[in-house]
Amino acid sequence: MAKDFSSREENYSQWYNELVVKADLAENSAVRGCMVIKPYGYAIWEKMQAALDKMFKDTGHSNAYFPLFIPKSFFSREADHVEGFAKECAVVTHYRLKKDPNGNGIVVDDEAKLEEELIVRPTSETIIWDTYKNWIQSYRDLPVLINQWANVVRWEMRTRLFLRTAEFLWQEGHTAHATEQEAIEETIQMMNVYAEFAENWLAMPVLKGVKSPNERFAGALDTYCIEALMQDGKALQAGTSHFLGQNFAKAFGVQYLNKENKLTYVWATSWGVSTRLIGALIMTHSDDHGLVLPPKLAPIQVVIIPIYKKEEQLIQISEKIEPIIHKLREKGIAVKYDNRDTYKPGWKFNEYEFKGVPIRLAIGPRDLENGTVEIARRDTLEKEIIPIEGITENIEYLLAEIQKNLFDKALAFRTQNTFKADTWEEFKDMLENKKGFILAHWDGTAETEQKIKEETKATIRLIPFDGDEEGQCIYSGKPSKKRVVFALSY
Amino acid sequence: MAKDFSSREENYSQWYNELVVKADLAENSAVRGCMVIKPYGYAIWEKMQAALDKMFKDTGHSNAYFPLFIPKSFFSREADHVEGFAKECAVVTHYRLKKDPNGNGIVVDDEAKLEEELIVRPTSETIIWDTYKNWIQSYRDLPVLINQWANVVRWEMRTRLFLRTAEFLWQEGHTAHATEQEAIEETIQMMNVYAEFAENWLAMPVLKGVKSPNERFAGALDTYCIEALMQDGKALQAGTSHFLGQNFAKAFGVQYLNKENKLTYVWATSWGVSTRLIGALIMTHSDDHGLVLPPKLAPIQVVIIPIYKKEEQLIQISEKIEPIIHKLREKGIAVKYDNRDTYKPGWKFNEYEFKGVPIRLAIGPRDLENGTVEIARRDTLEKEIIPIEGITENIEYLLAEIQKNLFDKALAFRTQNTFKADTWEEFKDMLENKKGFILAHWDGTAETEQKIKEETKATIRLIPFDGDEEGQCIYSGKPSKKRVVFALSY
Numbered sequence: 001m002a003k004d005f006s007s008r009e010e011n012y013s014q015w016y017n018e019l020v021v022k023a024d025l026a027e028n029s030a031v032r033g034c035m036v037i038k039p040y041g042y043a044i045w046e047k048m049q050a051a052l053d054k055m056f057k058d059t060g061h062s063n064a065y066f067p068l069f070i071p072k073s074f075f076s077r078e079a080d081h082v083e084g085f086a087k088e089c090a091v092v093t094h095y096r097l098k099k100d101p102n103g104n105g106i107v108v109d110d111e112a113k114l115e116e117e118l119i120v121r122p123t124s125e126t127i128i129w130d131t132y133k134n135w136i137q138s139y140r141d142l143p144v145l146i147n148q149w150a151n152v153v154r155w156e157m158r159t160r161l162f163l164r165t166a167e168f169l170w171q172e173g174h175t176a177h178a179t180e181q182e183a184i185e186e187t188i189q190m191m192n193v194y195a196e197f198a199e200n201w202l203a204m205p206v207l208k209g210v211k212s213p214n215e216r217f218a219g220a221l222d223t224y225c226i227e228a229l230m231q232d233g234k235a236l237q238a239g240t241s242h243f244l245g246q247n248f249a250k251a252f253g254v255q256y257l258n259k260e261n262k263l264t265y266v267w268a269t270s271w272g273v274s275t276r277l278i279g280a281l282i283m284t285h286s287d288d289h290g291l292v293l294p295p296k297l298a299p300i301q302v303v304i305i306p307i308y309k310k311e312e313q314l315i316q317i318s319e320k321i322e323p324i325i326h327k328l329r330e331k332g333i334a335v336k337y338d339n340r341d342t343y344k345p346g347w348k349f350n351e352y353e354f355k356g357v358p359i360r361l362a363i364g365p366r367d368l369e370n371g372t373v374e375i376a377r378r379d380t381l382e383k384e385i386i387p388i389e390g391i392t393e394n395i396e397y398l399l400a401e402i403q404k405n406l407f408d409k410a411l412a413f414r415t416q417n418t419f420k421a422d423t424w425e426e427f428k429d430m431l432e433n434k435k436g437f438i439l440a441h442w443d444g445t446a447e448t449e450q451k452i453k454e455e456t457k458a459t460i461r462l463i464p465f466d467g468d469e470e471g472q473c474i475y476s477g478k479p480s481k482k483r484v485v486f487a488l489s490y
Numbered sequence: 491m492a493k494d495f496s497s498r499e500e501n502y503s504q505w506y507n508e509l510v511v512k513a514d515l516a517e518n519s520a521v522r523g524c525m526v527i528k529p530y531g532y533a534i535w536e537k538m539q540a541a542l543d544k545m546f547k548d549t550g551h552s553n554a555y556f557p558l559f560i561p562k563s564f565f566s567r568e569a570d571h572v573e574g575f576a577k578e579c580a581v582v583t584h585y586r587l588k589k590d591p592n593g594n595g596i597v598v599d600d601e602a603k604l605e606e607e608l609i610v611r612p613t614s615e616t617i618i619w620d621t622y623k624n625w626i627q628s629y630r631d632l633p634v635l636i637n638q639w640a641n642v643v644r645w646e647m648r649t650r651l652f653l654r655t656a657e658f659l660w661q662e663g664h665t666a667h668a669t670e671q672e673a674i675e676e677t678i679q680m681m682n683v684y685a686e687f688a689e690n691w692l693a694m695p696v697l698k699g700v701k702s703p704n705e706r707f708a709g710a711l712d713t714y715c716i717e718a719l720m721q722d723g724k725a726l727q728a729g730t731s732h733f734l735g736q737n738f739a740k741a742f743g744v745q746y747l748n749k750e751n752k753l754t755y756v757w758a759t760s761w762g763v764s765t766r767l768i769g770a771l772i773m774t775h776s777d778d779h780g781l782v783l784p785p786k787l788a789p790i791q792v793v794i795i796p797i798y799k800k801e802e803q804l805i806q807i808s809e810k811i812e813p814i815i816h817k818l819r820e821k822g823i824a825v826k827y828d829n830r831d832t833y834k835p836g837w838k839f840n841e842y843e844f845k846g847v848p849i850r851l852a853i854g855p856r857d858l859e860n861g862t863v864e865i866a867r868r869d870t871l872e873k874e875i876i877p878i879e880g881i882t883e884n885i886e887y888l889l890a891e892i893q894k895n896l897f898d899k900a901l902a903f904r905t906q907n908t909f910k911a912d913t914w915e916e917f918k919d920m921l922e923n924k925k926g927f928i929l930a931h932w933d934g935t936a937e938t939e940q941k942i943k944e945e946t947k948a949t950i951r952l953i954p955f956d957g958d959e960e961g962q963c964i965y966s967g968k969p970s971k972k973r974v975v976f977a978l979s980y
Binding site: 027029030031034035036037038039042043045046062063064065066067068069070071072073074075076082086087088089090091092093094095096097098099105106108117118119120127130131134140146150151153155167169342 | 528624641
C-alpha cells in the first residue's frame, strides 16, 4: 500500500494529501471544497468529540442547537464581524425547485424567492445573541454556558482536506456573563481546556497566548489561542477562545437587571475547535509509512492478525486469542481481530501500519507452540516476540508508553525548531532555511506586523503570557517589551 | 408555573406548543420554520442519540459525514426522488456578500453567482450514492453499512416545534448490499431497531408494517415504518426504513464485480429517525401538569430539594444528602441537588414537575430527625414519606417501575383507541367521534386510498405484517385480504 506514497522529504504537501485519502480518512466530494469524512476519519472525530464534550460538561457547559441559517440583516449588526465573514458566505435565495417549462430538467423556481436572503452560518454569534436577548433578563439568568456541535460553511477559494474546507464540523461555545472579569476568566479557562486536550489526547504540544489585533476573530476584543508546530516547520492554529466584550450584547440589545436593579449589557465569549484538529493530528505524528495515531484517539488501538495455512490452525489461534480479546475489551481497549480470509497477512500488516494502529499482534502456529506472540508498535516500528502470558497488562502499559512517546517526540521536535532571531536578516534567513517558531521582538504596531507579513509571509502566531526580556523590534528597531512568536502557518 | 397553561382537553394543540416552550425544550427562532433546541431539550436528544448510536454500532454500522450541499443536477437523477423533494428545497445560489455600493448595508454580490445551484440536503441519498460509486468495485467492498448524524432542511410551509420544522436534526443510514435479499433483511432489521428503541427507551408502543405505495419515500420500492398513537388519537410516524432496490445504484452507476466476475448493480436501503421523536415523546406521556419523561431519557432522573429556614439546617441536610447523591451517581443515575437560595421550594416543586423529572425527593429538618425523606413520582403524582435507609435501592427500583408504568399506560391507551370499522359509515363516524387507529379493509388501490383521504383526511398508516382475515373494502366493497391501519396523522 505504501509504495506509491510520497515521502515528507519529497513533497510534504502531497504526502499529506495522499495520506488522508489512502488512510481512508476523508476525500473530496463532488461539491467544490466540501469533504466526505469516511468512517475511519469520522471515528477519530467521534473520539475527539467525546473527550471534549466531557471536558465542556465538567466545566459547567450544556449543549444546545441553533439554526443553520442566519438572516442577512443579523449579520450586518456587528460591523467587524460582517467585515470578517462577508466574503465567504454561502447564500440561500430561493426555497423551491420546479420542472423547467422548456423541458430542461429541474430549475430554481423564481417565484419562490426569499424576501430576505439567508446566510449558511460561518459561525453563530449573531443568531445566538439574537436568541440570548430573550433568555437573559436578570442576574439570575446568568451565566449562560452553552456549546453547540455543528457544521459551518466558509466559502474558501483554496481548500485542503481537514485543514481548510468550505464546510467543516466544529463545536462553538457561546457564553454570557454578568461581569467583564468573569468573561475573561471563561475565555482563559477554555483556552486551557483546549491546551489540555491537545497535549493529553492528541499528544500535540501547544503554545498558549493571545493574538495580535490583526489576527483577532472578527468582533472580538481579544483572541486567546493554542498553536502547534507541524513537521514541515509551519504553525497551525489549533483552537481559539474569544473575549467578545459587550460587542454582541450591544449589537443585539442584550441587557440584564443586576442585583442593584440596574440595566447592564452582558459580557460574552466564544470558543471553538474543528475537524481541522484531525489535520493537526496527522501532521504532528505521521511518517513516511503512513498515519501514526496516539492511542487515546485511535479507533482501533490493537489489531490482531492470525498467521495460518490450514483452517484448523486458524481455529486453534482463534481459541487462544478469544480470551485475550475479551480481557482487552474489559479494560476498555479497542481491539480488532482481523481473521478475514480475503486478504493475506502481509497485506493486512501494510494496511494497519498505514492506518496508524498503535499496536499490532501477529500469532502463528509456532507462537502457539511456544506460548508467544509477535508485538509491533507503530510509533517506533519495533517488533518483538513476547510471552502470551501477561499480554493484556503489557498492552495496557505499552499504549500509555506510546501516547507518552509521541508527545515527547513532538515536544523535542518543537524545541529543536524554536529559534530566537535578533536581527531582520537573521529572521529572514531562519524563515527561509529553518522555518519553525521564531521568537523575535516586535514594536507592537499593526503596520510593522503587516509589513513583515508582506515581505516574508510570516505572521505573529501569538503573544506569549510570560517573557519580559526587553529588546528592539527586528523590523523597525523600536523598543519592545517581550518577544512574540512568528511563523509561517496553515 | 402551570397555572397559565392550557389543558389537553381545552386545546390540545395549544397545550403541546406551550409545553414545549415552557418546559424549556425548544422555541421558534428568528428564521422562519427553524427552531432553537434549548439545553434541556437537547439533553433529551443526546440521550436518544447515545442509545440509537449504540444500537447502530451493535448491528455493524459506522458513522461518516457527507456534504451539506447537493448539486442540483444530482437531485434530478432519480425521477421519483426529485419529484418528492423539489417543492421544499432551500437553494444556495451565491457565495459572497458585499457592501452595497449605494450605501444600503450588505447585499448579495451578483458577481459571486454559482455556476450550478446547490441544494441544502433534505436527505442525502443522491450525494451519498455518488460517493459510493467510487467506494464499491468488488463484492469484497460490500456491504457498506454507514450512518450519518446530520441536520437537514425541508422548506415546510406550516411548521410546529419538533414535529415539522424547516431544519431538523436526524440520523440517516445508507447501506449498500450485494443481494436483494440482504438489503431487504437490513431494511427490516432497522425497522426492528427503531421499534425496540421506541418501546424500550421512549416507553412508546409502536405498530410495525409497510407503507402503501402512496405513502412511500420518494425513490423507495418499499417503506417499512413504525407508527405510534398520540393522546389526541392521531398517529405519528416515528421512524422509517426504506428498501430502495437498485434505483439509486442505477441512477449513479454503482456496480460491483461479483464472485463470478460479473458486473452487477448494488442494492440499497436508507433509514432515519429525527428530532421529531421528541415531539412523539411529549405527546405520548405528558399531562396537564406538564412534561412527563420516561426515566431512561430524562436528563435529570432524580431531583433533591432541601427544605430549610436557617443556613445551618441547609448544612445539615446537605451533609445527609451528599453520600446519597454519591451512591446514586455511582449507579449511573442522573441526580440534581437544587440548593439554590434564589428560588423557594414551592417554585422548585412546580419547575421540576413541569419539566417531567421522574422522581423528586424533598428533605427538611423534621425528616432529618425522623430519618425520612419525601419521595414523589411524576408519572402518578403520588407522594410518600419513606425511610432514608435503603433510599438508593428504592430509587433504582422506582425508576424501572416508572419506565414500565409509562409504557403500560401508553399501551393501554392504544388498545382502548384501536377500533375495527366494517362499513364506510362506521369508519367516518369513528374518525369523527373516536379517532385512534382504525383497522379496516381496503381494496389495495391507490385510487381508493386517495378518495378516502380526500373525504376524511385519514391515511393508511401502515399495512401490518400479520392478519389474514379477509373482507370487503370499506370504500369500494371490493375484496380485501387483510385489514390495514387508518388514522388521522401528524
